[in-house]
Amino acid sequence: MTGIEYDDFLDRTYDPAATELVCTFRIEPAEEMTIEAAASRVASESSNGTWATLHVDESELTHLGAVACEIDESENEITVAYPADLFEAGSMPQILSCIAGNIMGMKAVESIRLEDCEWPESIVSGFPGPQFGTGVAREKLDAGDRPILATVPKPKVGLSTAAHARVGEEAWRGGVDLLKDDENLTDQDFNPFEDRLAESLAARDRVEEDVGERKDYLVNVTGETTEMLERVDLVAEHGGGFVMVDVITCGWAAVQSVRERCADHGLAIHAHRAMHAAFDRLDHHGVSMRVLAQIARLCGVDHIHTGTAGLGKLANEDTPGINDWLHGDCQGLKPVLPVASGGLHPGVVDRLIDALGTDICIQAGGGIHGHPDGTHAGAKALRQSVDASLDGVPLDEYAQEHAELATALDKWGAETPR
Numbered sequence: 001m002t003g004i005e006y007d008d009f010l011d012r013t014y015d016p017a018a019t020e021l022v023c024t025f026r027i028e029p030a031e032e033m034t035i036e037a038a039a040s041r042v043a044s045e046s047s048n049g050t051w052a053t054l055h056v057d058e059s060e061l062t063h064l065g066a067v068a069c070e071i072d073e074s075e076n077e078i079t080v081a082y083p084a085d086l087f088e089a090g091s092m093p094q095i096l097s098c099i100a101g102n103i104m105g106m107k108a109v110e111s112i113r114l115e116d117c118e119w120p121e122s123i124v125s126g127f128p129g130p131q132f133g134t135g136v137a138r139e140k141l142d143a144g145d146r147p148i149l150a151t152v153p154k155p156k157v158g159l160s161t162a163a164h165a166r167v168g169e170e171a172w173r174g175g176v177d178l179l180k181d182d183e184n185l186t187d188q189d190f191n192p193f194e195d196r197l198a199e200s201l202a203a204r205d206r207v208e209e210d211v212g213e214r215k216d217y218l219v220n221v222t223g224e225t226t227e228m229l230e231r232v233d234l235v236a237e238h239g240g241g242f243v244m245v246d247v248i249t250c251g252w253a254a255v256q257s258v259r260e261r262c263a264d265h266g267l268a269i270h271a272h273r274a275m276h277a278a279f280d281r282l283d284h285h286g287v288s289m290r291v292l293a294q295i296a297r298l299c300g301v302d303h304i305h306t307g308t309a310g311l312g313k314l315a316n317e318d319t320p321g322i323n324d325w326l327h328g329d330c331q332g333l334k335p336v337l338p339v340a341s342g343g344l345h346p347g348v349v350d351r352l353i354d355a356l357g358t359d360i361c362i363q364a365g366g367g368i369h370g371h372p373d374g375t376h377a378g379a380k381a382l383r384q385s386v387d388a389s390l391d392g393v394p395l396d397e398y399a400q401e402h403a404e405l406a407t408a409l410d411k412w413g414a415e416t417p418r
């Protein structure tokens, strides 16, 4: 018989093996509990322990205990190493039920936030990663080395199908690459999915023919999983190149299914992160956006929203750091294109590019359609702001020769909205 004690999961001398999944948590121990005891319980509950001592026949047991191996008291940070055999290959739900499962609500901690993961090859190899990733700029569009530009028609819901396609057409003609649905536009009566798909792609084809630049449409296929897969098939049938998925509200298992179906059709996935802030907004509890972005890359999205480095309307954690991770090496997976979105307009584009570089997608809804001269002028102004920034010309100087940008700067200046 062997005993599994709940305080057996701490070993500050332990050096994690390269095969292990290593997670960093920020924890606030419960009252009158030491950080060592709380760390041990985190490692226990997230692997093979529970609140009571267990007695198990050694011959019938695979040892799968995690080890709390580092504690930084000054930051309340702990590191936990998980053996690879704890995990089912290729199942993101199963991994999350370990490393972000019961521990999120256990009384041994006042609060706990999963901050970062180091993913070993043994786990990464179970996932497909992106099909195209940052390559979409050249493989599916003609953006070359500049940021890809996208727009969401506003108001986000309520426009008829014809109006939606017309707004898209104006924005494409003004210089954006991608028309995007909003996160809560799927298949409602005022703008049914298949009608919108057909009319928007017909508009795309007209624009491509006229302007000689490839354009595409990020149609929101979000829904119940079987329904969503049918929508993915429809996108392929109608000749679209991308789908958009609200990855947090759908759940990672559904994202994995969509990724598989998209591979059958060669479609890229634009991941919208609506609801992420329920996990990542508090800096002491939940799951960080960094980890959500890592999960998205493993599951195989090609784009993901990661914030605006503080220049937009939404609260963000470390956008540059997350983007660096998405662009960097991850056991051979393709890099993901980070999307900056939420309250952007031409007057902040120079600082956005300074902060995040050019290997990004810049998405503006209100910052295009709120232009005093309308969507077409708004799209031109956004493209002009990118051209100016890439040429190293100050926006106000460039605006002297570019009327649409001048009007946008008169309206919004360089302010960041709330």
Ligand SMILES: O=C(O)[C@H](O)COP(=O)(O)O
Binding pocket: 152, 154, 156, 181, 182, 183, 272, 313, 341, 342, 343, 344, 363, 364, 365, 366, 367
């Ligand atoms: O889904 C999005 O990315 C947002 O709708 C952005 O809209 P905004 O540019 O008007 O903030």
Ligand SMILES: [Mg+2]
Binding pocket: 152, 156, 182, 183
């Ligand atoms: Mg939106």
